[in-house]
Amino acid sequence: xxxxxEAYMExxxxxxxDNELDTEQAGKVWAQIVAFPEYKALYEEYASVYxxxxxxxxxxxxxxxxxxxxxxxxxMQIKKTFKPAWGIAAGIALILATGILLRVNNxxxxxxxxxxxxxxxxxxxxxxxxxQLAADSLERKPGSRKVPQPNRSRQVHQKDRGQExxxxxxxxxxxxxxxxxxxxxxxxxxxxxxRVNSSKLQEAAGTHNNYYVSLxxxxxxxxxxxxxxxNGLLPEMIKAxxxxxxxxxxNTTVEIAIGNNEKRSIKFKL
Amino acid sequence: MTRAxxxxxxxxxxxxxxxxxxxxxxxxxxxxDVVQQAFEVLWTRHESIDFDKGKSYLFTVAHRRCMxxxxxxxxxxxxxxxxxxxxxxxxxxxxxxxxxxxxxxxDQRSKQLILLKDYEGYNYQEIGxxxxxxxxxxxxxxxxxxxxxxxxxxxxxxLL
Numbered sequence: 001x002x003x004x005x006e007a008y009m010e011x012x013x014x015x016x017x018d019n020e021l022d023t024e025q026a027g028k029v030w031a032q033i034v035a036f037p038e039y040k041a042l043y044e045e046y047a048s049v050y051x052x053x054x055x056x057x058x059x060x061x062x063x064x065x066x067x068x069x070x071x072x073x074x075x076m077q078i079k080k081t082f083k084p085a086w087g088i089a090a091g092i093a094l095i096l097a098t099g100i101l102l103r104v105n106n107x108x109x110x111x112x113x114x115x116x117x118x119x120x121x122x123x124x125x126x127x128x129x130x131x132q133l134a135a136d137s138l139e140r141k142p143g144s145r146k147v148p149q150p151n152r153s154r155q156v157h158q159k160d161r162g163q164e165x166x167x168x169x170x171x172x173x174x175x176x177x178x179x180x181x182x183x184x185x186x187x188x189x190x191x192x193x194x195r196v197n198s199s200k201l202q203e204a205a206g207t208h209n210n211y212y213v214s215l216x217x218x219x220x221x222x223x224x225x226x227x228x229x230x231n232g233l234l235p236e237m238i239k240a241x242x243x244x245x246x247x248x249x250x251n252t253t254v255e256i257a258i259g260n261n262e263k264r265s266i267k268f269k270l
Numbered sequence: 271m272t273r274a275x276x277x278x279x280x281x282x283x284x285x286x287x288x289x290x291x292x293x294x295x296x297x298x299x300x301x302x303d304v305v306q307q308a309f310e311v312l313w314t315r316h317e318s319i320d321f322d323k324g325k326s327y328l329f330t331v332a333h334r335r336c337m338x339x340x341x342x343x344x345x346x347x348x349x350x351x352x353x354x355x356x357x358x359x360x361x362x363x364x365x366x367x368x369x370x371x372x373x374x375x376x377d378q379r380s381k382q383l384i385l386l387k388d389y390e391g392y393n394y395q396e397i398g399x400x401x402x403x404x405x406x407x408x409x410x411x412x413x414x415x416x417x418x419x420x421x422x423x424x425x426x427x428x429l430l
Contacts, residue, residue: 014413019389020394048338049419051369051388057292062284065309066277 013043017050275321276313283307283325287332292387294378295337304335329390330400334380340378372422380415387412 012029015021021029035038253265271279287308291301308331312324319327373381379401386392386400394408403411 013407014416020409045420046416047424049369049372052366054340057285057289059285060288062280062305065280065284065306067273067313068277089347122356128295147380160384203359228428243411 013046017046164220271316271321271324276316279324283328287328291332291336293385294382295416297338300339304332307333307335326396326400333400368423368426372419375422376415380411382413383412
């Protein structure tokens with residue numbers, strides 16, 4: 001109780017010193033201060049920590065701030081403070097711009113895929129006539145390492161690709177009407193890779209350098225395709241890659257990167 | 271506010287704003303800049319500000335500039351300000367010096383509240399408007415600061 005009273009009186013003394021009490025309340029507090037020496041001591045202690053006006057600071061002549069005076073200075077540039085809202089807005093704009101760029105980039109990459117028919121079940125990879133692809137794989141010696149290519153810009157890559165496709169189209173009169181395509185076929189758990197004959201390479205209407213082929217439906221009977229039970233997408237992809245490039249091995253090493261730091265090499269036995 | 275009223279405010283309050291800024295940021299040149307900036311802002315808006323509110327507007331701008339300065343640069347140690355000392359005032363001045371030293375233990379906000387209260391005589395409500403705090407916050411922060419100053423000075427006295 002005493003502690004409560006002391007805390008209350010301490011607050012009242014501070015309010016009194018700050019001139020925040022009305023006359024009646026101030027009178028009551030004064031009465032307590034006069035009646036109790038401990039409150040008087042507290043009042044004096046607090047009164048001593050109030051700053052006084054006469055602290056002898058030198059007076060500065062600020063007449064140059066007066067407008068129209070002979071000493072008036074040209075207006076100074078007011079320092080602008082950086083507001084956090086602008087920072088947040090800039091961050092959001094940056095994220096949006098990055099998102100839009102990535103989206104545009106993905107769209108371009110999708111167009112570069114040749115506009116080939118895609119579905120969940122059938123994945124095709126036809127960049128060049130099949131005989132050309134086969135010649136490439138035959139030329140590669142077993143165990144030979146891939147020669148690093150100089151870094152080329154996207155424009156150059158697009159140009160080459162466009163020229164390649166145009167050449168394929170130009171030479172289409174001399175090649176058979178149907179073309180070979182490599183396809184991964186999935187039927188339930190079973191899958192397989194097969195070469196199937198497609199229609200002629202055709203330019204997609206209204207597009208530039210986009211071509212497509214259509215596959216016969218059904219592609220082949222399951223027996224002809226030699227479908228096997230899938231061991232998962234990754235081994236199948238590896239197997240398909242090895243089949244395409246004629247690089248037949250019993251095992252292969254795959255490096256998987258998770259995030260920026262985690263890198264694991266996993267050896268798959270096929 | 272007219273040009274004459276604005277000039278009157280310069281004469282009347284420029285040194286008070288300077289003292290407030292100097293005690294807050296402890297840098298005389300920066301404090302002069304704060305004064306100049308505060309008056310520039312006041313002049314650019316003088317047509318829409320009443321003469322009666324000129325002083326509190328000035329202190330509001332000065333308070334913000336001081337806080338900007340505090341966030342940007344750590345305030346220096348208190349510069350030596352020449353004081354006129356007479357022998358009969360010596361003990362009084364000694365106490366003032368202790369009190370000025372004690373102000374250093376306070377955070378910037380508490381220090382500004384003390385300066386606005388003691389030097390400018392603003393009440394809690396007016397201080398709240400200048401600093402953007404509500405009345406209760408002003409009261410709490412001020413009382414807390416007074417207790418800190420009192421305890422610091424009692425300890426100092428005991429040591430001496």
